[in-house]
Amino acid sequence: MGRLSGKRAIVTGAGSGIGRASALLFAREGAKLVIVDRVEDAVDETAAAIRAEGGTVFSVAADVSDEAAVNGFVDHCVSEFGGVDVVYANAGISGGMVPLQEQTVPYWQEILAVNLIGPFLAIKAASPHMIKQGKGSIICTASVAGLRANAGGTPYSASKAGVISLVQTVANELYGTGVRVNAICPGLIETGMTKPIFDGARARGTDDKIGQLNPLKRYGLPPEIAQAALFLASDDASYVNGQAIPVDGGLSSTHPFAGRR
Numbered sequence: 001m002g003r004l005s006g007k008r009a010i011v012t013g014a015g016s017g018i019g020r021a022s023a024l025l026f027a028r029e030g031a032k033l034v035i036v037d038r039v040e041d042a043v044d045e046t047a048a049a050i051r052a053e054g055g056t057v058f059s060v061a062a063d064v065s066d067e068a069a070v071n072g073f074v075d076h077c078v079s080e081f082g083g084v085d086v087v088y089a090n091a092g093i094s095g096g097m098v099p100l101q102e103q104t105v106p107y108w109q110e111i112l113a114v115n116l117i118g119p120f121l122a123i124k125a126a127s128p129h130m131i132k133q134g135k136g137s138i139i140c141t142a143s144v145a146g147l148r149a150n151a152g153g154t155p156y157s158a159s160k161a162g163v164i165s166l167v168q169t170v171a172n173e174l175y176g177t178g179v180r181v182n183a184i185c186p187g188l189i190e191t192g193m194t195k196p197i198f199d200g201a202r203a204r205g206t207d208d209k210i211g212q213l214n215p216l217k218r219y220g221l222p223p224e225i226a227q228a229a230l231f232l233a234s235d236d237a238s239y240v241n242g243q244a245i246p247v248d249g250g251l252s253s254t255h256p257f258a259g260r261r
């Protein structure tokens with residue numbers, strides 16, 4: 001028996017990085033899946049890998065900031081599997097690093113639409129089904145950038161702080177329903193999003209310095225975030241609700257400290 005045996009799960013941003021690793025792990029743990037990404041080839045590739053291991057999965061090309069599309073993939077899960085037990089609203093964009101005076105309203109709107117309104121829409125669409133079942137787990141990917149400065153651009157960080165507030169407020173709005181809502185705050189993870197950082201450091205020969213700011217002194221890998229998502233998705237986390245859990249090698253545990261050996 002897998003830790004998600006019999007559960008019906010949706011994972012967004014499943015074409016790459018953390019979403020792909022989570023979809024693969026959820027499937028290995030027995031979940032039936034609807035996986036979503038705006039890049040069709042990428043999400044299809046994840047689905048093929050899951051099927052190759054014997055998993056059950058539907059892949060959907062959709063934009064998580066489009067309410068009709070979100071309603072569509074949630075309905076797809078309910079009509080194919082008879083309900084939805086887990087939603088992992090993980091898709092996100094970084095927006096890069098743009099100086100404050102060059103940031104425009106459309107630039108902010110795009111990042112907030114994907115990173116913050118996207119999870120809101122997934123919660124809005126899936127929670128009525130979960131309330132009916134009296135049970136469900138919603139997980140969002142926030143970031144250490146939502147906890148304090150210097151882990152991403154301004155709108156990205158604000159969007160992730162918004163995600164942390166979203167899980168706190170929605171967990172309370174769903175008071176008494178049995179639906180749990182939590183976020184994961186990853187530190188620096190090697191994925192498509194952070195590829196430019198890794199490529200740049202490797203080109204400069206400074207890759208041994210990546211991740212040096214946290215006490216584990218290394219960057220993280222997508223399966224390490226997937227394991228946290230698996231815990232929150234499973235009944236092992238039955239009393240964990242309204243939390244934003246850093247999975248960051250200890251980065252957020254410390255003040256800036258110059259005395260490292």
Ligand SMILES: NC(=O)c1ccc[n+]([C@@H]2O[C@H](COP(=O)([O-])OP(=O)(O)OC[C@H]3O[C@@H](n4cnc5c(N)ncnc54)[C@H](O)[C@@H]3O)[C@@H](O)[C@H]2O)c1
Binds near residue numbers: 143144
């Ligand atoms: N990599 C890190 O260091 C890090 C750290 C903290 C938080 N995160 C968060 O983790 C999540 C996953 O990112 P990742 O690092 O795996 O990056 P990634 O770029 O490898 O994967 C993100 C996926 O989301 C998809 N996506 C983007 N916008 C979408 C949209 N509008 N609709 C549907 N799909 C969309 C992309 O196509 C991509 O496949 C994001 O929310 C990101 O902000 C990442």
